[in-house]
Amino acid sequence: MTVKTTKAFAPASIGNVSLGFDLLGAALHPIDGTTLGDWVSVSDADEFSLSVDGQFADRLPPGTENNIVTKCYAYFQSSLSSSGHAPLKVKMHLHKTLPIGSGLGSSASSIVAAFHAMNEHAGKPFSENTLLVMMGELEGQISGSVHYDNVAPSYIGGLVLMTGEDSPIAAKLPCFENWYWLVCYSGISVSTAEARRLLPKQYTLSDTLDFGRQLSVFVHSLYAKNEVLAAKMMTDVIAEQHRKVLLPRFDDAREACMRSNALAFGISGSGPTVFAVARELEDAKNMQAWLEKEYIQNDDGFSHICKLDIEGAILIS
Structure with a gap:
């Protein structure tokens, strides 16, 4: 039997962008082609497990249960159940290339990649805005408060303004392509x-x-x-x-x-x-x-x- 695998990448980001505390964020793409961000894969499995590798994997909290991707999985499962969807039976892998506590949206990148991969693997049961709410909740568990200025640009890309708690939570802004x-x-x-x-x-x-x-x-x-x-x-x-x-x-x-x-x-x-x-x-x-x-x-x-x-x-x- 073929095992289905879904893999997602989420870029690093700048939160605040100086003038927009908790309200502005920008997703980043190095011009030399370097991969700056984390990726997560989701594969069919009888029971959940999480594996981790990458340059900064050894800096993560010890124990699978303490990893933010495990917490994303639990939150996603709960959301599936409460909305009447079938549970997602998968194992996951996190490739950690962003340093922890760097100011580059490291936790947000892992969170976004995890939710994006799970949502695609499950057949897109949740809308973009609903996923952003989930992402913000998980980010808040790490930072101490719910904010979207890293998860939103990492998810939807570009320069992003947080617009509020109602749909849409975030909106892309135009920017200067020559910058x-x-x-x-x-x-x-x-x-x-x-x-x-x-x-x-x-x-x-x-x-x-x-x-x-x-x-x-x-x-x-x-x-x-x-x-x-x-x-x-x-x-x-x-x-x-x-x-x-x-x-x-x-x-x-x-x-x-x-x-x-x-x-x-x-x-x-x-x-x-x-x-x-x-x-x-x-x-x-x-x-x-x-x-x-x-x-x-x-x-x-x-x-x-x-x-x-x-x-x-x-x-x-």
Whole structure:
């Protein structure tokens, strides 16, 4: 009997994109063809099991029961049951290529790949928006709160705005195709939950007005195709000043990238990965050279010059 297997890939992502705390996210595709993201396979089986490999597999919590993919499977099974669908009898495999606590949507990539593969394998019982709700719930178990700024871009691709709890939860925004998105992971780990605890419980009226104005003007600038105004809005008034203490040489990295004509510079998600936006490839390469020499802390670190990944999660053979 032929065993059916479904395999899905989900790309890395930038959460927040500086100006859009919990509301903006961007999926990444390295221009050199490097695979930056996790994949999950689902195969017919009499009972559930999970195997794991990949560069960062040994950094995951020990025990199959503690793996986020196992939790995705349990949640998916429960959702199938409550909606009157037959249970999914499968085994799963996670190929882990994204570092944990990197600020590149590592947990989101695994979650998205798992749910996308299971939904396809089961004959698509759930809609895109329903899957996003599931993905957000599982992401919240790791980060301490439900947010979609990594799972949504990783799933639907591109630059994504979170629109609310109702359908649709997220919507793609237009962006500038000529922009290069440079990401650099320093090699250390930052807990998303811990990084959230660093943030104030309340913000000043001035900061909240700046946040709303920047996000509104940024979205307008994308539709108006105004690169200069869009880039001007890409500063973080919510999290960066509180979180940058976790990132050695963050201010030096910003200064170096701005000297190389960066349109914007910021923390990817909770960090320690930083990102810079450039209009010219040569500028992006100059920034990359400095970051690789001065920002990366150990052998785990890396950098990639990317474009936006417009496809998001895909099925692979």
